Amino acid sequence: MTPTVLSTPTDACEVACVHPEAVARAQGAMPSADALIRASAVLKAVADPTRLRLLSALASGELCVCDLSVLAGTSESAVSHQLRLLRDLSLVTNRKEGRVVYYRLDDAHVTHLIRDVVAHAAHTLTSPLDSHLKSV
Numbered sequence: 001m002t003p004t005v006l007s008t009p010t011d012a013c014e015v016a017c018v019h020p021e022a023v024a025r026a027q028g029a030m031p032s033a034d035a036l037i038r039a040s041a042v043l044k045a046v047a048d049p050t051r052l053r054l055l056s057a058l059a060s061g062e063l064c065v066c067d068l069s070v071l072a073g074t075s076e077s078a079v080s081h082q083l084r085l086l087r088d089l090s091l092v093t094n095r096k097e098g099r100v101v102y103y104r105l106d107d108a109h110v111t112h113l114i115r116d117v118v119a120h121a122a123h124t125l126t127s128p129l130d131s132h133l134k135s136v
Contacts, residue, residue: 045089046117050074051082055105055114058092062104 031039045051050072057063057071065083069076083103086092091110094103105111 042089042091042113045085045091046113048082050078051086052114052117054079054082055086055091055110056118058103058105059111059114062102064100064102066100068103 030036046055053072054068057068063071065076065079068083069079072079072082083092083094087094090106092103093106094101096102105114
């Protein structure tokens with residue numbers, strides 16, 4: 001049987017074909033539906049510039065809400081709201097010392113995630129995405 005030729009953009013296959021072994025391998029490596037939903041929520045949280053700024057600051061070590069407010073350039077109340085969301089997703093954890101609340105990244109996975117995404121963004125600063133973002 002001859003593959004059907006489709007009219008598609010250059011970033012898509014030019015023929016309709018499926019590679020069963022590759023599909024089976026990828027399907028076997030896929031996370032569960034629940035894990036994908038949770039991961040999507042984490043990425044959505046990290047995608048917010050203010051929350052990413054907070055997480056990036058916490059990658060350097062523990063900081064109190066007042067310090068994070070200065071770094072984020074927003075009110076302590078707004079920072080607390082963002083931190084609550086990040087805590088609910090197990091991205092940050094906190095401790096209270098007297099009347100001061102300190103936050104830190106929850107674990108090494110979060111530290112790696114934040115450092116890797118920021119490094120990747122810095123690495124790709126001259127990519128075509130930049131011109132796309134400027135036009136949005």
